[in-house]
Amino acid sequence: MINGEIPSGLPIPWGMVGGGQSSQIGYVHRSAALRDGSFALVAGAFDIDAERGRAFGQRLGLSAQRCYADYKTLFEAEARRPDGMRAVSVATPNDTHFEICQAALHAGLHVVCEKPLCVSSAQALELRELAQAKNKIVGVTYGYSGHQLITQAREMIARGDLGDVRIVHMQFAHGFHSAPLESDNPSTRWRVDPKFAGPSYVLGDIGTHPLYICGLMLPGLKIERLMCSRQSFVKSRAPLEDNAFTIMQYRGGAVGYLWACAVNAGSMHGQKIRVIGSRASLEWWDEHPNQLRYEVQGAPAQVFERGMDYLHPDALHDDRISAGHPEGLFEAWSNLYYRFALAMDASDRRDTEALRTIRYPDIDAGVEGVRWVENCVRSADAGGVWVDYC
Template identity: 75%
Template sequence: MINGEQRVPAPIRWGMVGGGRGSQIGYIHRSAAERDRVFTLVAGAFDIDAARGRDFGTALGVALDRCYADYRAMFEAEARRPDGIQAVSIATPNGTHYAITRAALEAGLHVVCEKPLCFTTAEAQALRALAAERRRVVGVTYGYAGHQLIEQARAMIAAGELGEIRIVQMQFAHGFHSEAVEAANPATKWRVDPKMAGPSYVLGDIGTHPLYLSEVMLPELRIKRLMCSRQSFVPSRAPLEDNAFTLMEYEGGAVGYVWSCAVNAGSMHGQKIRVIGSKASLEWWDEQPNQMRFEVQGQPVRILERGMGYLHPQALADDRIGGGHPEGLFEAWSNLYLRYAQAMVATDRGDAAALAALHYPGIDAGVEGVRWVEHCVRSADAGAVWVDYV
């Protein structure tokens, strides 16, 4: 993607729900979606306060009459326009995702939604059925999956370079919430409120990120059963956890482990995934996303660098600037938004072959994330017991 050529016939007319002034995640969505000119922001319901949302929307360059008080008004009004939105991104607290996604699909819109998609597996499956019925794309923003070396790991594992997969070690363990920061931070406060965050805090908020990376790297791996223990080290967060350990057994004999934590004092981000095979191991750390360790038993450690010609074509397809120049989160998200746009265009024209060639965090990833959290909570609340993954 170094040359920046247009990758879709025309930019998709796009709206946002949430992501208003001061929203870090809203800015990431807009920057990623518009970088490759595959989406154009033309409408939004940016804030729960309608006047504040209009003020912010016009500051972004959105026409005043397309800055709406709420998502329902936006979907209804845009449906009446010949140039109405074709897709919407949802950047609102967790507790609103299901209702807004459902309404968007019913309005005939493609959707990009923050995770978790909803709170229960039953809700997630209902959204999947509705998306299939309406033939709409639902993308879920597991943004780290857009990093180039994730594709490299997927290709190497598929080629058998690691041998038989034995262990998958995952963590997302930062330290920024090692104290009750939510008392003074509204963006954190809702994340530890069960009414808005759902049945978990760190399991759903951060633990599902490395879990999805494992699904990208190891698409054939299936969880057989798991056991989860969760804690609320900041007592006011109970019943939601700020730390959790999840052990997993996979079909075929491999095992896995996810450490989800917001109280790892001193850690900046702490998201890592290590895949261990019978011949070699791979390790990727999101704080150093342009490098991946490749460790073959009995040989010196190799550091694979983003953007280099020795990488697999699947990885180089995501390249945005030559090797040696660092890429980061915005590039990763832009890669995903490009894939979302390509999937939406292919869906609209009924191009099954183009869709089959794409992989991105879609509705199945959203369902699986909700399902995993649900099983973790069930295990932890039963006293950290093994539960079958059904």
């Protein structure tokens, strides 16, 4: 159980690019990073408007001298300080991720980046090569993957509780963008503009979340080919999609279905993953993250509860409070930031053995998310045809 003890070598001096006052996700980053003392917020370039960003940083408790006008100044100035930051989180529009992450790695910083990591596989592979050369950690915020019952599902599948895996159904289908609210909402507007978002909207913005969870639960499952169909039901969003269906064929014969949607009217969140085997199925829903449903053919359904002693030890490791009390999004994000910090510290100490034991969405997860989006777009734009996964 995580109880607030700060491991040796932490906290890590940390800063942010983006995540300012009007950010949808900035507070979640800060809450998660600061919760366990793994990081200490020391600097930032929080807003494209320098004065607004400086004022916001001061309200967070930072000195005005460490609230910078832009990321370049942030990296340069902090590198000159003996107490300068060692890591940075990037919470900016998609089109800026590559250049900011690249600059951060060149400045000798560990990086936590919003997804998608960048807008092309070529960029993602370049970042991976640079991170390896600099011996720096790059984490990607697939925040929901920090829930403990994802680990429980992984262990149950690995020991054969489901039998042979046949089907994986994934979805992230909410209804909050069923109307064109981006006309009055800047934090949504950039997400549906290809200039800033890249080649997709819901595929990259939300579809990669269950895709990564699937990879955590089933690390041996590899896509051979896929077929994607995408739509822009709010016509002003074209060519970016607000709804998409993807069918995947995996090596070994299993199939997967992923529904990514922002126009599922009435749905609050709608992120679910169901793994169907030859003898049983597992289902996890992020609106009820403390329960994992296990259904054996011909037997009553079982519900596994977070925090109970019957769970796998690895699923209990990230608990923060005893069973019966609900945990959710902030705990999942905090678990990820805790792991990011441990990985960064191990990397700085060149402790490769410790690094191998820390499971978190890393640069490879970021590369795979970008690669999947590219293949989906390629299929959809060719008329929804099967394409070999490349």
